[in-house]
Amino acid sequence: MESVAASGEGRIGLDIGTSKIMSIRQSGNQLKASTEVNAFLPLPYSRITENILLQNKVHYYQNNGHFFVYGNSAEKFAGLFNAETRRPMSGGLINPDEPAALTLIKVIIKGLVKKPKSDDDLVCFSVPGAPADAPHDLIYHEQLLKGYLSELGFKTKSINEGQAIIFAELEKENFTGIGISCGGGMCNACLAYLSVPVASFSTTKAGDFIDKSVGSVTGESATRVKLIKEQSLDLTKDPKDKIEEALHIYYDEVIGELIRTLNDSMSKASSESHQLDAPVPVVLAGGTAQPAGFRDKFAKALEASNCPVPVSEVRLSSNPSQATARGAFIAAVYDS
Ligand SMILES: Nc1ncnc2c1ncn2[C@@H]1O[C@H](COP(=O)(O)OP(=O)(O)OP(=O)(O)O)[C@@H](O)[C@H]1O
Ligand SMILES: [Mg+2]
Incomplete structure (x- = not known):
């Protein structure tokens, strides 16, 4: 992994999973992983709530009177309010039954990949295998994510999740x-x-x-x-x-x-x-x-x-929950 890390500048591995989204990038001589739970919780808006969230560095998104706590914070709030979180993805793909799915997945991804530092920065993101009962749904999922990462200014590449495990482990x-x-x-x-x-x-x-x-x-x-x-x-x-x-x-x-x-x-x-x-x-x-x-x-x-x-x-795997993101990072580096 060291040899890979040495040439990983400007490369990000992104595991876009149903439960969590994880990025891996190079930080100095080390690899740095960041994770957000892929979930959100709508909250009634009030100035006081917003101030408290701000003070406590809770991740939230506000638009057109809608107010959402998302990522790792969403699970904590759901526990406090005894509510169920909502999820942008289901069964490996964008959740067609969730009206706020596209908005929230974009917000979570943006928070993790941040902005590119150069035109050459590349994100390699994981995609699932095509579901047997709806193989064409994968095209929509992959193109949406690719389009969004491109809008942020990144070059993009996708990798099948099983193949990412092979890159990480074999x-x-x-x-x-x-x-x-x-x-x-x-x-x-x-x-x-x-x-x-x-x-x-x-x-x-x-x-x-x-x-x-x-x-x-x-x-x-x-x-x-x-x-x-x-x-x-x-x-x-x-x-x-x-x-x-x-x-x-x-x-x-x-x-x-x-x-x-x-x-x-x-x-x-x-x-x-x-x-x-x-x-x-x-x-x-x-x-x-x-x-x-x-x-x-x-x-x-x-x-x-x-x-x-x-x-x-x-x-x-020696680190089962990081393997996909690590494999995507390696694939991004091999692309250099
Ligand atoms: N220690 C554990 N024991 C059992 N299950 C666990 C444990 N930790 C996490 N899980 C389960 O693993 C699943 C999440 O795994 P993972 O983060 O690999 O999924 P994902 O990449 O977000 O989803 P997918 O790849 O299916 O789109 C959840 O169902 C969670 O409950
Ligand atoms: Mg996964």
Whole structure:
């Protein structure tokens, strides 16, 4: 990473995820990551509220009488007011059911990438694999984001999220293998050979699906399920209550769907004559891959599934939540 950092001036990696947006750029000899939760909360406007928000350095946006707290602050406020945040994205893409989606995603992105310092500054942003049921929706999503970053004055480039994981994690393997990001709205995967993508796909069963489904069968709110899941889920231990039991069941479903789709895409790819000469590594990343036991559960299920691509090992990224942004940054630097 040091050699990359040394030439990363004016390059930004941007992970535009359903749950969070993260930028990585070079700062001196180091890489600096900044994150905002990809959510917002409308608030009734008053002068007093605005002053308090200003004094407390809360991120907010005001336009035409509308007043929104966004990013990391939105979650804190939602907790205080016992309200649900609203989200600019769902299932990996701009949320078509959210009227304020475009405005707020722009505000959050602008806060993270800031202004370019030269005409040559480049942002490489992550995009998901095309959803199987609506492949053309990705075109809109990608073009909107590209257009917005260009308006800010950046050169742009996009990278498939699975491929970003390969850039972040498989340098020693010459960027050959399978990268998988298990996020909030989607699981995204890519098989690359010497950095060239051979097959990529996405599923929409990921973290949000777990929260919603567990909430639905246990009578809890998805927000509370998410909190429990993030703070205490351990997939190596037997479930000790109803919520944990449901979390295990829906984690199995996420992994099952991911492996079914992986095997399907890989068999299509190998029938199109991309025969690999040696077994390849699989790297797992993303927030949903974080609970203890996730890697083992995935590896066991993969082994039992007759994957058409020979796999040498399944490993977990050393920093699962940063891997996509790091991969996008590396791709931006390689573009120099
Ligand atoms: N420690 C944890 N244990 C379990 N789940 C977690 C943990 N930390 C985060 N998550 C879950 O990971 C998901 C967010 O992951 P991530 O930040 O990789 O997604 P994203 O990139 O924003 O979304 P996507 O790639 O799907 O568009 C959320 O569902 C969150 O609840
Ligand atoms: Mg992601």
